[in-house]
Amino acid sequence: MKQTRPFAPFEWMLALRYLRAKRAESFISIISVISLVGIALGVATLIIVMAVMNGFRHDLMNRILGINGHVMVQMQDGSGIADYDAIAKRISAIKGVEHVSPLVQGFAAVDANGVATGVQIRGLRKADLQALSMVSKSLSPVAMQNYGDDTVLIGVRLAQNLGLAPGLDLKLMGLKGDVTPFGTTPRVKAYTVAGLFNIGMSEYDRTIVFMPLDQAQLFFNLGDSVPSLEAMVSDPDHVQDLVPAIQNAAGPGMRVLTWRDTQSTFFEAVETERVVMFLILTLIIVVAALNIVSGLYMLVKDKSPDIAILRTMGASRGSVMRVFLIAGMSIGVVGTFAGFLLGVAFCANIETIRIILMKVTGANLFSPEVYFLSHMPAEMDFGEVMSVVIMALSLSFLATLYPAWRAARLDPVEALRYE
Incomplete structure (x- = not known):
């Protein structure tokens, strides 16, 4: 062949x-x-x-980082940040940082229509809340307009559980109460629901309550300070590259945590x-x-x-x-x-x-x-x-x-x- x-x-x-x-x-x-x-x-x-x-x-x-932010700046000793506006301005000037907002975060009990559950309070200014596109895009213009004194924003699932709708009231009870001559009494205050948000993540839609920053400071007895600053960056996957610059802008005595530190296990x-x-x-x-x-x-x-x-x-x-x-x-x-x-x-x-x-x-x-x-x-x-x-x-x-x-x-x- x-x-x-x-x-x-x-x-x-x-x-x-x-x-x-x-x-x-x-x-x-x-x-x-x-x-x-x-x-x-x-x-x-x-x-x-x-x-x-x-x-x-x-x-x-x-969704998670759209709510929690990419970088968290706190005091190393756990105390509040008094000059948070100045620090936020310095961090915002760093290339790659898109937005910095002061944040008050804490836990409370909510009661409405005979139903009680635990929630996480997040105190943010109106402008900072609008910068959270994950939340603001699901809110109506009326909800953002009404977001102010003695009002809160809650998730759709929380509203379903409590039988609430915009315009109705709920009661929040802080875990840390007011000290009186008769002892410590729980702090209880009524707020009006300004609107409902729908992030699309059930864990957040049923546990988070947004409150104006000044109201959150008052509710948690923080005075004119905030526990932390949250920063959003343009490239979350390379957020570690910005840590030295953010640490330098924040100043001594500050601690910088990235989402890799706080959400790494998940x-x-x-x-x-x-x-x-x-x-x-x-x-x-x-x-x-x-x-x-x-x-x-x-x-x-x-x-x-x-x-x-x-x-x-x-x-x-x-x-x-x-x-x-x-x-x-x-x-x-x-x-x-x-x-x-x-x-x-x-x-x-x-x-x-x-x-x-x-x-x-x-x-x-x-x-x-x-x-x-x-x-x-x-x-x-x-x-x-x-x-x-x-x-x-x-x-x-x-x-x-x-x-x-x-x-x-x-x-x-x-x-x-x-x-």
């Missing part, structure tokens, strides 16, 4: 012909189909899970879960690749006489090996491409799919009470998607090597001895 170039047309013809099994070889064909479906499902599952985990992290980060848990899910779901592709090994190995055994005849006609070992490499990689490439399309299509319509499934099954498939969010987030990263595709193709290639090598090493004499 005349020596042919690698991956010649006849090699492709033989490989594809071997994949189209006859009735007597249907079991081998079934294994090939299972391998293809397994790789497709593995790739699609990995793409979907990684996209959901990315979207979950991004959405949570935006986000590290999300990142760890993301890595573990990736490793576990990769096993789906590994199992599918092992099916390619078993299917090709059985195909080599079944086609031993054909391989022997090809070898006696002059086909080289490399040519035989390439035939089975093409056969195995065809399964891997088709399965990977099908999984890629399935994963991308699912991620693009994941919220629609969730709503349809909820209507069909009648079950809440993504409860905000459990997951904090009211929708299914999905955010695909091109680099991660390509890494999944490359990994699937690499595993498919490695799975074909041993069966193809065995086919190339087959002795024509031994193969034809009993034919």
